[in-house]
Amino acid sequence: MAPRPHWWHVLQASKNEVRLAVDLYNRSGDARQLEAFIVHMSMGWLKLLQAHFERSGGDVYIRDQRGRRIRHEDGDWKYKSLSALMAEFFQPNDPRKVNLDFFVGLRNRIEHRHEKNIAALVAGRTQAYLLNYESTLVELFGEDEAVASELRFPLFLSSITEDAAEAVKKVRSQVPRGVLEWVQDFDTGLEPDLAADQRFDFRIYLIPYKGAKTEADAVMTFVRPEDLTEEQNAVMDQVRTIIREKQVPVSDLGTLRxxxxxxxxxxxxxxxxxxxxxxxxxxxxxxxxxxxxxxxxxxxxxxxxxxxxxxxxxxxxxxxxxxxxxxxxxxxxxxxxxxxx
Incomplete structure (x- = not known):
């Protein structure tokens, strides 16, 4: 049996980093879970792109003006950074790249004693970070390399029955001002369509299912909006209306001229x-x-x-x-x- 190519081993290392990132994020307690998740997800993305470039004949090395590879002082080759590989792989306004850019910047602004609240503030983007990795992994290397079947939906205790708007306000009030301002500045630079893209910030409605259980039931089912029937869309519109009454000011209430x-x-x-x-x-x-x-x-x-x-x-x-x-x-x-x- 022929030995595996080098890129395959890099790909497996990438998947291991992502598995570890998810395990650390979902563990009990509040000891630097968000930072650990970002660090290992970034490593997972870096190795994923390295594996892709190696397999497709791209260049993953930093070179001098003559095109020769450069070594570190310890003798190892210098590799291109995640940011450099992202710039070569993604279009500038690809929501996956913007999501990656967000976490590269956020990592340096995390204040550990407020990490739990920061994690709640960016939860949708955290989910998108993982989903984007999985979709890109499958796009580049096929379904056989996917990791989705290995990751489990965590059990959790949450203030899911509280008023959503009040819960969000409480979280925001406990996030350091510097972090809030950085997130605000980042978001202000985005086009509205990009800011609303699920690949940048993943948002879902959780609705308890009370019907009779069938063999086909799953704990969570994701459905694309375009796949819904007219009747299902009508129900979703009704749900959005209910949620808007709680979260978004009615008419001009609370807003300014x-x-x-x-x-x-x-x-x-x-x-x-x-x-x-x-x-x-x-x-x-x-x-x-x-x-x-x-x-x-x-x-x-x-x-x-x-x-x-x-x-x-x-x-x-x-x-x-x-x-x-x-x-x-x-x-x-x-x-x-x-x-x-």
Whole structure:
């Protein structure tokens, strides 16, 4: 029997890193689980791309100007970083790359005593991190190499019966300000479609199933929206409506008109801030489309929402906080006010 190629061993090492990442994340207790998950998932992604490049004839080494491989002081070859391989493999706006970029940046900002709350804040992105690995693994190496059948859905205790909005507020209030601001800045740089992509931030509704059990039942079933029947879609719309009543302000309740945003920001910064300046700001940070846009509701929902009934935009307290933080910096203020389409 012929020996396995080197790339195959690298691939197995990649899968082992991911298995370990999931085991560490799902273990009981709260000892650095998120950081451990990110570290080992990053190693899993690095080795996955190395295996792909090796098998397909790509180059995984760092080279000098003459094209020769470079060695470390200990004699080992220098390999390209995860970021370098990502840049070669993914298109710039691939949601999988953006998700990876998010965790590369987040790892350096984790404060360990708040890690549990940070993990809750980014749970959807954490799930996407793993699902993206699995889908890319299968895409490159086939179903026989998949790890999904080896990973188990964890048993958990959760505040699943509490009001969802209050639970989210509690988590956010306990996350360090620096981490929240970094996540906010990262999200502000994303196009709305990209921010809403499940490959960047995986979001699901958990609905208890109360019907009679059948042999085909599974603990959890994932269904694509496009595969639902009209009747099932109607039920999902009903569920979204119920959840929106709990999580999203009804009509303009709790949101601000532009003039109210101006008043709050102007009182908090040392530079002038008028309605014209506010217009400059929402254009510069791209929080909503311009007037007359084909889809006026395509906003960055953390900051701005479109009210269809009154055909106007309203803004959030998060937008006010963001503007105060950003415009308190003189260079940012000057850039915003000098911006032209």
């Amino acid at each position: 532009p003039v109210q945003v101006v008043e709050k920001v102007a009182a908090a910064i040392s530079r002038p801030f008028t309605l014209h300046h506010h217009t400059q700001a929402w254009r510069y940070f791209e929080v909503r489309p311009s007037s007359g846009a084909q889809d006026p509701a395509k906003t960055k929902a953390d900051f701005c929402r479109y009210n269809h009934a009154f055909e106007r935009y309203v803004y959030t307290e998060s937008w006010v906080t963001y503007l105060i933080r950003k415009l308190s910096d003189s260079d940012t203020y000057d850039s915003v006010m000098a911006w032209r389409a």
